[in-house]
Amino acid sequence: MPVTDGASVSERTVGRLTLYRRLLNEALSAGTESLYSRELAERSGNSAAQVRRDLMVVGYDGSTAHGYSVRDLLKSLSDYLDRPGGERVALIGIGNLGRALMAYFTGRRPGLRIVAGFDKDPYRHGRVIHGCRCHPMNDLETCIAKEEINVAIVAVPGPEAQGVAERLVRAGVRGILNFAPVPLHLPAHIHVENIDLTMSLEKVAYFSRNGGTERKGNN
Amino acid sequence: MPVTDGASVSERTVGRLTLYRRLLNEALSAGTESLYSRELAERSGNSAAQVRRDLMVVGYDGSTAHGYSVRDLLKSLSDYLDRPGGERVALIGIGNLGRALMAYFTGRRPGLRIVAGFDKDPYRHGRVIHGCRCHPMNDLETCIAKEEINVAIVAVPGPEAQGVAERLVRAGVRGILNFAPVPLHLPAHIHVENIDLTMSLEKVAYFSRNGGTERKGNN
């Protein structure tokens, strides 16, 4: 039974849970039916204590005899992490990066689907890219309402990102994955996850000169 | 004068420094010649105390009268962050995502250039994409040595990533930006920065349902 919540969970913990899920799926494909915290720790690059603490939050109890049942744990993780019925995602900005993201997410995780694309370029309107139709920006609000979309990916140029994000929030979006290299200023209840490609590459460049920072596990 | 180093700097600090640099460049474009920690704090989404502490590590002193000189601070940041002569980067995997990354980084930051692409698909060998030639995987080691490359971007499918990463390290690469959704197991002195697109989207989806986690500033 999943924990009745109450305690809020950190961003890092949720990240690690999604990683565990992936590793558990791999294990299941390889025919492994049960796993110890120690094994999941090695594969994920975290400590065994952290794995146990993380798994506590999803409310699934392992056994001291066989560790964790892979199937049962996957079920608990899905109950904890996924929206029942699946998550419907909008993608704003169908440039080079946007199209690559379309391709990347298509079919990768069922239950996490990009169902609508938007671009200001009329040339792209009506086109279907990787099974997803591209709409004009004017249709943003109505389309997001009609399709019951809660999550959006912003892949527009930096100067346009803040305006687009504000429109998304007014349309009812609650979470944004932002690829534009600008800090978005939005209400506190909106969750924003920034992927700043240039910043990441600059960090790698810096530490490639100034010694590795043996950070463990996930980003 | 830049600090003679000694104290190692956290990954987060370096990330914020690159963000400050971007904001300072914007300010300079807008004609702003000096800035207070408070202003940089607002724009970056961090606290003023943190901005001051961060800027201390680059060894540039502001003045109590006018705050920080934008030009001089940019110079100090460049001295601190950049490799003299610029950073030469290799990109492994020229699929949808790889090509988008080529386009994204081309001309965005001079001094941070993708100078060689690699792919196992013979169809792509010899092609020039966004000004960068695509080589066969066999040439990886020789090409990286010849081009004096220290940093690589891995955009190959998950199952191939560990093998590719090990070859890169043997060839002399010291830092890797990894887009493959697998934890890389490499020597501790190699810096690995993971960008896990699915994990990031799953985190956004989770927190879009379970309340915003008003995280400040950068990722």
Next chain:
DNA sequence: TAGATTGTTAATCGATTAACAATC
């Protein structure tokens, strides 16, 4: 049983923020 693993709390570690004397 003996040995290993679990859930869970206490101790540790590191990063952020608050505070303040020195400065302009």
Next chain:
DNA sequence: TAGATTGTTAATCGATTAACAATC
């Protein structure tokens, strides 16, 4: 000067890890 800002240390905060009784 008075007010605001700086560099820098101390206090706070949160996350990770170590430890251990209970369990199989």
